[in-house]
Amino acid sequence: MNAREEILARIAAAVPRPVQVEIPRDYRAAGGEGRGSADVLALLEDRLVDYRATVHRVGPDDVHSRITAVLTGAGIGTVVLPAGFPAPWSPTAVRVVADEPALTPGALAGLDGVLTTCRIAVAETGTIVLDGGQGQGRRALSLVPDFHLVVVRAEQVVASVPDAVAELDPVRAMTWISGPSATSDIELQRVEGVHGPRRLHVLLVFP
């Protein structure tokens, strides 16, 4: 008997009569109110600030200028821009690098920052989800550079984790980001920034 067969046989012997277990779902399910509402946006901002991310609120007409201002203000000279990032938002006064052909990890490490959009955001937990879609890039892009500016549109912000799970496509490669990289491994004192971007800036675009 090979290992697979033997493990399955052990399991079958351990529980000879598999049964269906009813799963109670007495918790707040997906479909909650408030997507993109002022309350939900305020909650997201509060959570992000609590994680020590920096939040910038901006109207739809000022996205481009604000992106440029945030990057220059943070001292970012070179930024990598994933494919599909909205062209009108592309920053000026900053050197923009494309990931085509794919940059090596070493090349990514030499860049100052990365600018992306996102797939969805969860207010209650202060979470921003990237799934590699347009403007988000492959996972390494938002990981190796030390500074990440992410643009979140108001209508992308949902209230809860179940709201986000219901909308996401599980077979895409995903990163859920809740604040900058952090560790509490030394005497449980929280320190921002170990391996992921040490500075996370979020541009919240209001309608």
Added chain:
Amino acid sequence: MTAFLGMPARAPRGVGQLRGDLPFPAAAREALGNAQLRSNLGRATATIRAKRAAVVDEVPDWAGLRAAGAAIKDAVLADLGSHLIRLEEQVVAHGGRVHWARDANEANRIVTDLVRATGERDVVKVKSMTTQEIGLNEALAEAGISAWETDLAELIVQLADDRPSHILVPAIHRNRTEIRDIFRREMGRVGVPAPPHLSEDPHELAEAARLHLRARFLTARVAISGANFAVAETGTLAVVESEGNGRMCLTLPETLITVMGIEKVVPTWRDLEVYLQLLPRSSTGERMNPYTSMWTGVHPGDGPLEFHLVLLDNGRSATLADPHGRAALRCIRCSACLNVCPVYERVGGHAYGSVYPGPIGAVLSPQLTGAKDNPSLPFASSLCGACYDVCPVAIDIPTMLVHLRSEVVAASGPKPERAAMAGVSWVMRRPRLYTVALRLSRVARLFGRRGAIRRLPPPLSAWTRTRDLPLPPAETFRDWWVRTHGSP
């Protein structure tokens, strides 16, 4: 075939980290002598307890999530084979490969062969209790392969040639000065040295770790990880972490090998909506951990070109076979039960001998190895019930401990328990009260109905006010011991 069906297959001896060199009471006594350890632990567990309580309290439907979290795992355990087969199909359909390992030795062999096939001599690792359980680093070292831990705490532990002492904060037993000294002394031996004049400021220490590991991440071609969850329905794997070392390992190398216990599977994608709420709040006391990575097989143009999933039994199917013990397999390794445990808080993780310390270790390790090999662990508890209260998947650890104590007595005779009982009462520093309490609980048996005690005399009444206590045996172990062996 019938041979192994009659004999549950436990985790083998001589490999991995499920058994201590010393029985719990002896190890506990040693740990209690270490004042630094106790003060580090006391401060750390108090901090996490408070953080956890605050973020759990703000979730209005916590009880509902907890019930769902328990039921989903029970559903998996009730039909584990089908879920594993489904997971395998999905991982393979998305370009991954699946390997099955009966035990630690087989898993180590599989991973070693996979690494060998790449020709690499160095691999990066992201915190995985499972690979500690099976002693993977040691097995790789024997094959001439260096495994580099990348989690800050694991790095501290590895550089100090030490052992982890907490599920979530493995270096909880080290303070900042010790960590600075370890970095100064050891980093240069194996890679990028610590910056000169490194201070004990945690920011500087984290920065030193960042610099030390960056070169490794950027050049690593093979990574080994654990997994927090695997979704049978879609083949999706999930790893939750804080520092970004997980993302580095899961994203940059060409080959990714994930070693996962067979109990980590969940049925559907939707189920993650439950665990992604339960786990971070229970574990680090955060609303969400900084990073969660999810992947399904291989993603062309994004991340590893090759993905291997190793499904490990190593005593889990044997644990599953015990209807009174199998709920230990619900565990999502949040470590909340460690942080509230009065025994753990005093003795720390090392005393448990196993990679799984604290209350969950006391019920899981003896089941994985068989009670005979870990006879003192089920006694490493005062049965206060705090672990059950905080457990996000509602594992009734106290009841399970009582059950396992009877297993131990049945399996290996009385010798180790004498020491165990003495050790626990000594740890609790109230041997008389403990004895009296046990006696009272035996008296209380007279008042018990339907196999459970509804109310206990003080001081245990506070406990039974919120839960039922399983009926103690007519004669407590202690009384039995005194009767048959003289004084305890």
